[in-house]
Amino acid sequence: MGAEHPLVRKDYEKLAELYNYISMCTHCSNCKYLYEYGAKENFAAIGCPQGDKFKLDSYFGSRAKSSLARGLLKDKLQFTDSVMHAVFTCTTCGACQQMCETDFKPAIMRTIEALRAEAWRFGKVPEAIKRWSNHIKVERNPYMEKHSDRLNWLPNSVKESLPKKATYVYFVGCTASYRQKQIALATVNIFKALGVDFTVAQDEWCCGSPLFRTGQWELAKEFAEHNATLLDRYGAEGFITSCAGCYKALKKDYQEGLPEGYKDKLGINFEAKVLHSTQVIAEMIRKGEVEFKGKFEKVVTYHDPCHLGRHCEVYEDPREVLKAIPGLKFVEMPRNRKFSFCCGAGGGVRAAFPEYSLETAAKRVAEAEETGAEILTSTCPFCYRNLSDAITLAGSKMKMMDVTEILSEVLKK
Amino acid sequence: MGGNDRILKQLQEIVGPEYATNDEALMYPYSYDLTWNDPHMPDYVVLPKTVEQIQRILRLANKERIPVVPYVTGTNIGGLCIPEEGGILMDLKRMDQILEINTEVGYAVIEPGVSHAKFSAALKKHGYEFGWGVHPASASVLAMAINHGIGHLNGRFGINSQMISSMEVVLPTGEVAKIGSCAYSNSWHSLYPLPMLAGLFIGWLGTTGIVTKLGVWISKIRPYKDVLTIAAESAEDITKYMVAWRDLELCDEVTAVSWWLAQVPIPYPYKEKPADAPEWFSYTVISGWSEEELAYKRKMWKEVVERERAKGVKLIDYEYPPEAKRGRTELPSRIVGSTKNYSKACGGGLAWPGTFTPCKSWPIIYNKWKEIYIRHNLSPAVRFTDFRGSHYGMLRLMTPFDKRDPKAVENARKAMKECVEVGVPLGLLPYKPPVEYWNIMNKYADPGWIMLLTKIKDCLDPNHIMNPGKLGVR
Ligand SMILES: Cc1cc2nc3c(=O)[nH]c(=O)nc-3n(C[C@H](O)[C@H](O)[C@H](O)COP(=O)(O)OP(=O)(O)OC[C@H]3O[C@@H](n4cnc5c(N)ncnc54)[C@H](O)[C@@H]3O)c2cc1C
Numbered sequence: 037m038g039a040e041h042p043l044v045r046k047d048y049e050k051l052a053e054l055y056n057y058i059s060m061c062t063h064c065s066n067c068k069y070l071y072e073y074g075a076k077e078n079f080a081a082i083g084c085p086q087g088d089k090f091k092l093d094s095y096f097g098s099r100a101k102s103s104l105a106r107g108l109l110k111d112k113l114q115f116t117d118s119v120m121h122a123v124f125t126c127t128t129c130g131a132c133q134q135m136c137e138t139d140f141k142p143a144i145m146r147t148i149e150a151l152r153a154e155a156w157r158f159g160k161v162p163e164a165i166k167r168w169s170n171h172i173k174v175e176r177n178p179y180m181e182k183h184s185d186r187l188n189w190l191p192n193s194v195k196e197s198l199p200k201k202a203t204y205v206y207f208v209g210c211t212a213s214y215r216q217k218q219i220a221l222a223t224v225n226i227f228k229a230l231g232v233d234f235t236v237a238q239d240e241w242c243c244g245s246p247l248f249r250t251g252q253w254e255l256a257k258e259f260a261e262h263n264a265t266l267l268d269r270y271g272a273e274g275f276i277t278s279c280a281g282c283y284k285a286l287k288k289d290y291q292e293g294l295p296e297g298y299k300d301k302l303g304i305n306f307e308a309k310v311l312h313s314t315q316v317i318a319e320m321i322r323k324g325e326v327e328f329k330g331k332f333e334k335v336v337t338y339h340d341p342c343h344l345g346r347h348c349e350v351y352e353d354p355r356e357v358l359k360a361i362p363g364l365k366f367v368e369m370p371r372n373r374k375f376s377f378c379c380g381a382g383g384g385v386r387a388a389f390p391e392y393s394l395e396t397a398a399k400r401v402a403e404a405e406e407t408g409a410e411i412l413t414s415t416c417p418f419c420y421r422n423l424s425d426a427i428t429l430a431g432s433k434m435k436m437m438d439v440t441e442i443l444s445e446v447l448k449k
Numbered sequence: 450m451g452g453n454d455r456i457l458k459q460l461q462e463i464v465g466p467e468y469a470t471n472d473e474a475l476m477y478p479y480s481y482d483l484t485w486n487d488p489h490m491p492d493y494v495v496l497p498k499t500v501e502q503i504q505r506i507l508r509l510a511n512k513e514r515i516p517v518v519p520y521v522t523g524t525n526i527g528g529l530c531i532p533e534e535g536g537i538l539m540d541l542k543r544m545d546q547i548l549e550i551n552t553e554v555g556y557a558v559i560e561p562g563v564s565h566a567k568f569s570a571a572l573k574k575h576g577y578e579f580g581w582g583v584h585p586a587s588a589s590v591l592a593m594a595i596n597h598g599i600g601h602l603n604g605r606f607g608i609n610s611q612m613i614s615s616m617e618v619v620l621p622t623g624e625v626a627k628i629g630s631c632a633y634s635n636s637w638h639s640l641y642p643l644p645m646l647a648g649l650f651i652g653w654l655g656t657t658g659i660v661t662k663l664g665v666w667i668s669k670i671r672p673y674k675d676v677l678t679i680a681a682e683s684a685e686d687i688t689k690y691m692v693a694w695r696d697l698e699l700c701d702e703v704t705a706v707s708w709w710l711a712q713v714p715i716p717y718p719y720k721e722k723p724a725d726a727p728e729w730f731s732y733t734v735i736s737g738w739s740e741e742e743l744a745y746k747r748k749m750w751k752e753v754v755e756r757e758r759a760k761g762v763k764l765i766d767y768e769y770p771p772e773a774k775r776g777r778t779e780l781p782s783r784i785v786g787s788t789k790n791y792s793k794a795c796g797g798g799l800a801w802p803g804t805f806t807p808c809k810s811w812p813i814i815y816n817k818w819k820e821i822y823i824r825h826n827l828s829p830a831v832r833f834t835d836f837r838g839s840h841y842g843m844l845r846l847m848t849p850f851d852k853r854d855p856k857a858v859e860n861a862r863k864a865m866k867e868c869v870e871v872g873v874p875l876g877l878l879p880y881k882p883p884v885e886y887w888n889i890m891n892k893y894a895d896p897g898w899i900m901l902l903t904k905i906k907d908c909l910d911p912n913h914i915m916n917p918g919k920l921g922v923r
């Protein structure tokens with residue numbers, strides 16, 4: 037691979053492994069703008085939250101990332117604080133990847149992670165990321181919380197009723213376990229009401245998503261290996277997640293074959309069904325197994341989480357669920373599905389650059405407000421957090437609700 | 450670090466601290482482009498938002514004798530924004546407003562940072578369009594138009610610089626001037642009947658000033674469209690057909706591509722064409738206000754084909770695949786507006802020799818280019834397009850190459866320069882030319898032309914700060 041090439045600095049091992057992919061970037065700038073022809077209207081919008089904020093080409097899209105990688109590999113650049121800033125202010129949202137059409141495309145997200153992997157060697161990692169990375173090794177969550185408190189959200193009555201064996205393990209994730217507990221609660225209540233055969237694991241660890249996204253693959257492997265054992269322990273055939281980040285980690289990072297020429301990131305042998313809670317519910321709605329007991333007479337718009345949408349192409353299930361809810365009026369934001377705009381939290385950005393992160397979320401909230409919706413909904417507790425914080429900060433009238441929260445209102449007797 | 454902190458501080462005072470830098474890591478992406486042109490770092494990158502900020506930057510640059518390179522997206526495929534002599538790279542992407550869409554008179558006014566994506570979306574809401582090229586949709590409409598860009602309406606209106614109706618420009622020395630009707634009223638409808646001062650800033654590759662606003666004619670979208678296709682064995686035959694058809698002035702565009710350009714992506718290195726495949730494929734886009742109008746144009750096109758056949762021109766019936774047809778009518782397009790068609794997987798390099806050439810020279814030059822390219826193990830992926838005007842147009846050889854290998858880069862550079870060398874005496878005029886093409890062109894140039902070019906450049910830019918080196922003179 038690229039490492040043999042005379043122009044390549046070999047000590048950047050993770051980047052050098054990707055050199056042949058990185059070299060396919062033509063520097064064409066397609067990734068700087070989201071665009072698609074339409075018979076009636078053309079779609080055009082800025083997609084890169086990083087470029088939108090910092091404007092310089094060194095921040096804009098995957099072009100900037102391949103360029104930084106090239107600069108480092110060719111020894112034109114040193115890993116300075118500016119490189120660190122340009123590398124870690126990317127939310128890993130994947131909007132750039134949507135537009136790229138060259139053979140760099142499949143390796144774009146991995147290149148961003150590889151740049152971060154190299155950053156660790158030079159200590160060029162934002163302090164906040166270092167802090168939670170130290171914590172996660174011990175307490176298995178990035179929220180500075182105790183592992184022993186992970187299930188505190190779960191009422192005893194429900195806990196006691198959970199089976200020892202089940203078809204699915206509900207993988208709660210750190211954000212819903214420690215911060216957006218109401219989403220976890222709404223999810224188990226819905227599953228119970230709908231008769232989903234599930235249980236909650238006693239010893240779930242962080243899915244590793246924050247580690248993957250910040251280039252800490254070796255550490256992430258430990259988490260993947262642990263979580264992979266949960267299915268056997270509960271005789272389950274798959275995971276159901278509430279979180280878009282967990283979904284991508286379990287479904288793609290743990291198990292998906294990587295583009296040709298890559299070394300497998302994890303080298304673990306894991307194969308399992310992974311579903312998002314809205315996929316389970318959408319399937320039951322399609323089969324006529326969901327009986328609504330009430331109405332939700334509000335105008336609602338949906339934010340596609342990048343890790344569920346663009347990265348895993350789950351666009352329609354959450355929409356199907358919302359559209360099936362009696363009384364709910366659904367409206368789309370201009371930037372939706374593959375052309376969605378990031379909430380600003382991903383890729384370690386919320387912890388490391390909170391102001392910029394919230395500024396991005398505020399742009400998204402403003403877009404949601406323009407639709408006339410009263411409720412902004414999503415399918416990711418992490419997006420929920422950032423968007424609801426931006427709503428509060430802006431003093432917006434809009435209300436943030438997870439899809440499961442809306443559902444639990446209409447499934448109540 | 451690049452430039453010094455004293456200048457940086459002054460730039461930051463003008464545009465705000467976050468919009469000026471001399472940090473090498475942050476400037477690195479501006480040091481190279483798609484092509485084989487040698488990279489060079491700027492000393493500063495600055496992102497102004499207003500005309501007044503541009504004026505102040507240019508005054509500072511004059512005082513300090515610092516080069517200034519205008520830049521929007523850097524997709525020009527000519528190394529035109531590589532800061533040959535360092536200096537201030539002026540990234541204009543923050544000036545991205547569509548200031549007016551006037552459907553009553555039929556023009557729009559845009560800032561430099563307006564992308565094709567944004568402009569096309571805004572115009573379409575009014576039922577209008579402009580000449581869209583086949584470049585990334587992020588590229589600047591203004592930068593394309595002022596450098597004689599080629600859009601999809603070239604058969605109907607000519608090239609995009611012919612659709613410029615007014616402009617505002619900041620001179621290298623910092624003064625602002627309006628040109629055309631906007632100099633007399635707030636209407637941006639026409640450059641005529643005034644002296645053509647716009648010519649001082651069109652085709653100059655950012656070497657004579659910064660165009661800050663551009664008025665362009667816009668055109669109503671015709672609801673009916675079709676793509677008619679035909680193939681031929683030889684460049685001579687396809688050219689004869691194209692000239693006969695464009696003569697009738699019924700098409701929006703007529704283009705032919707060689708077998709190598711019809712492949713996605715272009716074969717790299719050279720691959721032999723299968724013996725049974727035609728060497729040339731042509732498409733023409735027709736449009737109209739009704740099905741009847743389209744039917745009439747189809748009828749006329751068939752007559753031309755039959756007439757040419759009767760004269761002995763060998764034309765082969767051929768149908769375009771549906772995706773390719775869509776790519777020609779759904780513009781700007783992700784289908785054709787992407788480097789995947791040219792350099793998807795060969796190592797990042799993309800450049801071209803070409804372009805404005807009298808049609809009678811196309812086959813002669815093509816045959817010479819083919820020999821040169823095969824010798825360099827590169828695919829002769831050539832395009833002909835006959836623009837409205839006289840019978841002249843695009844003769845362009847899109848060339849992917851492997852940037853990982855310095856020998857491959859050198860090989861591509863040599864082949865392309867050889868192509869320019871054989872083309873210029875036969876009427877080829879490279880557009881958006883890299884400096885190395887200018888050096889070849891200027892060998893053949895009329896001395897009076899070079900003298901005039903130099904005089905005007907000296908007059909507008911006495912300290913030679915604007916994009917120095919890019920004209921091959923000064
Ligand atoms: C795959 C591909 C296909 C292409 N196909 C076409 C095509 O079909 N037709 C076509 O015309 N082009 C084509 N191009 C070339 C290019 O994309 C267009 O010309 C484009 O519009 C240039 O815009 P830009 O923002 O990249 O300009 P830049 O590259 O940033 O600038 C181009 C030139 O304009 C100067 N400049 C920029 N802004 C100003 C200003 N405000 N005032 C004065 N000078 C300025 C710069 O200094 C430079 O010399 C293609 C490019 C690619 C990569």
Ligand code: SF4
Nearest residue numbers: 084126127129130132
């Ligand atoms: S992943 Fe998102 S934030 Fe990062 S460069 Fe791509 S578009 Fe920008």
Ligand code: SF4
Nearest residue numbers: 061062064065067136
């Ligand atoms: S990442 Fe893809 S779209 Fe962006 S500049 Fe590179 S090749 Fe073009």
